[in-house]
Amino acid sequence: MAALREPLVFGDTRVDCIVELVKDYYPAMEFFRGLTPEILDEHRHWLEPDFIHPGNGNVILTFQSYLVRTPRHTILVDSCIGNDKPRPTRQMFHMLKLDAWQRNLAALGLTVADIDFVMCTHLHVDHVGWNTRLENGRWVPTFPNARYIFSGKELDFWSERERQAPETCPWITDSVLPVVAAGCHQCVTSDHAFDDHMRLTPTPGHTIDHFSVELGGMEPDAIIGGDMVHSPIQVLYPEIGMFSDFDSKQAGETRHALFSRLLGTPTKLCTAHFAEPSVIRITGEKGGGYDWAYA
Numbered sequence: 001m002a003a004l005r006e007p008l009v010f011g012d013t014r015v016d017c018i019v020e021l022v023k024d025y026y027p028a029m030e031f032f033r034g035l036t037p038e039i040l041d042e043h044r045h046w047l048e049p050d051f052i053h054p055g056n057g058n059v060i061l062t063f064q065s066y067l068v069r070t071p072r073h074t075i076l077v078d079s080c081i082g083n084d085k086p087r088p089t090r091q092m093f094h095m096l097k098l099d100a101w102q103r104n105l106a107a108l109g110l111t112v113a114d115i116d117f118v119m120c121t122h123l124h125v126d127h128v129g130w131n132t133r134l135e136n137g138r139w140v141p142t143f144p145n146a147r148y149i150f151s152g153k154e155l156d157f158w159s160e161r162e163r164q165a166p167e168t169c170p171w172i173t174d175s176v177l178p179v180v181a182a183g184c185h186q187c188v189t190s191d192h193a194f195d196d197h198m199r200l201t202p203t204p205g206h207t208i209d210h211f212s213v214e215l216g217g218m219e220p221d222a223i224i225g226g227d228m229v230h231s232p233i234q235v236l237y238p239e240i241g242m243f244s245d246f247d248s249k250q251a252g253e254t255r256h257a258l259f260s261r262l263l264g265t266p267t268k269l270c271t272a273h274f275a276e277p278s279v280i281r282i283t284g285e286k287g288g289g290y291d292w293a294y295a
């Protein structure tokens, strides 16, 4: 497990990562939508070994939260996979008993009681897991003093899915609805502004109302992008989607729009799943897409 990384510091705001897991996942040709063998072969030389496993060809993902500390608040953006959660169709997330996430939180000098807000960029299995923990056989909010921020539209979509077909989204049952039942959540729109230095921005497509979190002024210091992008191959080819997208075409348009906005700016994009250090800048245009560098 990686050691602590250097925080990003912007004035009196500090951003740290809390890594839970780094794991090779699905074969690249199954993970991505629209990837061709030709594109994969052309870029394999730099995608390996950090983004594609050289042995089995699987996409390698980092699973992590971002922690934002301002003078007023401590904010967790996304809550990874979590422990003890039955995920019968996703063995790599099934009934985990990891302590890395808690150890990395503690290494920042924090406990679960210190978190004021939990923001879920979207309600997928690897972004809501630590929302709850098992206590005497019940799922209870992990962060006792936190208000959990969800997109209302996203919550409505997944609540309805859970009513219709709970077996397709067990993470809603055990990691989202118990937070709602406990009255710890707040529904917002995906362009909600918290204050002058922190606001949400809509980045739909991967899910119905995915949002990203902007930090700083109108030219942000950083954007925490959740799953608006999973891999640097989607920076070069923004139109390439991934298997669990709600709408891959819209997700591609979202990537084009955000990357062209970031082009030539110092804004750092904090990605959820890129290999560490995971924070990039958009440095140029390349073909029909964009070039990138670690920030």
Ligand SMILES: [Zn+2]
Pocket (backbone or CB within 6 Å): 124, 126, 127, 227, 272, 273
């Ligand atoms: Zn994800």
